[in-house]
Amino acid sequence: MPILFPLLLSALLFGVGLYGALARRNAVLSLIGVELMLNAVTLQLVAFDVALPATRSDHTGQTFALFIIAIAAAEIGLGLAIVLALFRARGTVDVDDVERVS
Amino acid sequence: MIVQSLFVVLAAITVTSAVLAVVSKQVVHAALWLVVTLGAIAGCFLLLGAELLAWVQVLVYVGAVVVLLVFALMLTRSPTGALSAEVTKNQPIAAVLGVLAALGMGATFIAGFGTDRIEGSGDGSATALGTAIFTHWVLAFEVLSVVLLAALVAAIAISHSAGDVSVEED
Numbered sequence: 001m002p003i004l005f006p007l008l009l010s011a012l013l014f015g016v017g018l019y020g021a022l023a024r025r026n027a028v029l030s031l032i033g034v035e036l037m038l039n040a041v042t043l044q045l046v047a048f049d050v051a052l053p054a055t056r057s058d059h060t061g062q063t064f065a066l067f068i069i070a071i072a073a074a075e076i077g078l079g080l081a082i083v084l085a086l087f088r089a090r091g092t093v094d095v096d097d098v099e100r101v102s
Numbered sequence: 103m104i105v106q107s108l109f110v111v112l113a114a115i116t117v118t119s120a121v122l123a124v125v126s127k128q129v130v131h132a133a134l135w136l137v138v139t140l141g142a143i144a145g146c147f148l149l150l151g152a153e154l155l156a157w158v159q160v161l162v163y164v165g166a167v168v169v170l171l172v173f174a175l176m177l178t179r180s181p182t183g184a185l186s187a188e189v190t191k192n193q194p195i196a197a198v199l200g201v202l203a204a205l206g207m208g209a210t211f212i213a214g215f216g217t218d219r220i221e222g223s224g225d226g227s228a229t230a231l232g233t234a235i236f237t238h239w240v241l242a243f244e245v246l247s248v249v250l251l252a253a254l255v256a257a258i259a260i261s262h263s264a265g266d267v268s269v270e271e272d
Contacts, residue, residue, distance in 0.1 A: 001106045003218045006146065007211040009113040013120055013139075015204025020124030022196035025188045028174045029129060032136050035167060036120055039143050042159075046152045050224030059234035062152050062226055063242075066235070069155075069162050070246055074253035076167050080174040081257035087178040096190055 006047035013040035027083045027093045031076060038072045105223075109149050116142040133171045140164050151223030154231050 013036055020033025042065045049061025087093050116139055123135035140163045147156035190196075235243055 001109055001220055003215050003220050004211060005106070005109050005113065006150065007215060008208055009116060009146070011204050011207035011211060012117050013143075014207060015200040015202075016117070016120045016124055017200075018203050019196045019200030022199065023189045023193045024124070025190050026129060026178075028171060028178060029124075029132055032123055032132055032171065035136065035163070036123070036139065039140065039163075042155075043143060043146060046147055046150055046155060046224075046226075047220070050150045050152070050226075051218060051220045057234075058238040059225075059231055060238075062155055062224075062231055063235055063239050065152070065155055066158060066231070067242060067246055069158055070250060073162050073166055074250050076170055077257050078253045078260075080170055081260040083174055084177060085260050085263075092180065093178045 003047060003051045006043055010040040010044040010047070013037075013043070025094050025096055027086070027095050028080070030095065031079055031083075034079075035072065035076065038068060042068050105149055109146065112142050112145045112149065116146070129175050130172065133168055133175060136171070137164055137168050140168070147226075149223070150220070150226075152226030154226055154228045156226075 017033045017036030017038075017040060020036060021030050022033070024030045024033065045061040045065045045068070047061075049059060049065075052061075083093055086098060090098055092098070119135045119138035119142065123132045123139060126132040126135060140159065144156040144159040144164075147153075147159060
């Protein structure tokens with residue numbers, strides 16, 4: 001297939017994820033946008049890994065994609081722990097209501 | 103030809119469910135649309151030939167990340183019971199930025215890779231990927247396990263200290 005198919009899909013997903021990360025008030029829903037952006041980049045890495053013959057021996061793209069998935073899992077665990085701590089301290093996870101740290 | 107048309111179908115499913123995930127008014131619906139998106143992306147991985155990645159994506163993302171998201175959504179409900187999914191006042195700027203990012207990336211790709219093709223499908227079997235990781239990327243793999251451990255310890259530390267009202271001095 002033309003390499004543009006996965007690349008354009010990845011660009012669209014990135015735009016949608018960026019909107020979601022910025023426009024949502026609930027902190028947990030904002031993390032959904034972040035996950036979409038990470039998936040977009042992962043798809044790009046896999047597409048390039050399959051397309052470029054230079055990387056076929058050490059599979060750079062797919063290895064990096066695997067690392068991205070692992071790091072995304074760690075990041076969302078940590079991010080949600082922070083959101084839960086915030087909820088316990090303030091009673092809300094509305095990002096517009098938690099402007100001050102104190 | 104079949105692979106191409108399947109990919110277009112999966113791409114349509116992905117984009118539709120991603121848009122629904124970020125605009126849905128019900129919070130749990132948003133998480134469930136994310137499940138559809140992640141599953142469709144795993145299908146795209148399969149079409150490209152990255153089998154191990156497709157199943158790792160389903161296992162880790164759909165199986166762990168989305169479950170964590172739903173847990174967090176349930177645990178952070180406001181006492182009135184209404185699950186809020188409103189938008190910030192930055193919504194128009196966010197929409198513009200999203201469109202700009204998508205268009206910019208799309209234009210870059212079309213300019214740079216407009217005529218390249220993927221021939222066949224790649225080798226994404228566990229053998230190939232495992233060999234690649236453990237011969238070329240061992241150090242990164244070990245560092246990744248340290249990162250996971252650090253994230254785990256930090257998450258426990260945050261949850262633990264947020265629950266205590268007072269810190270006791272020894």
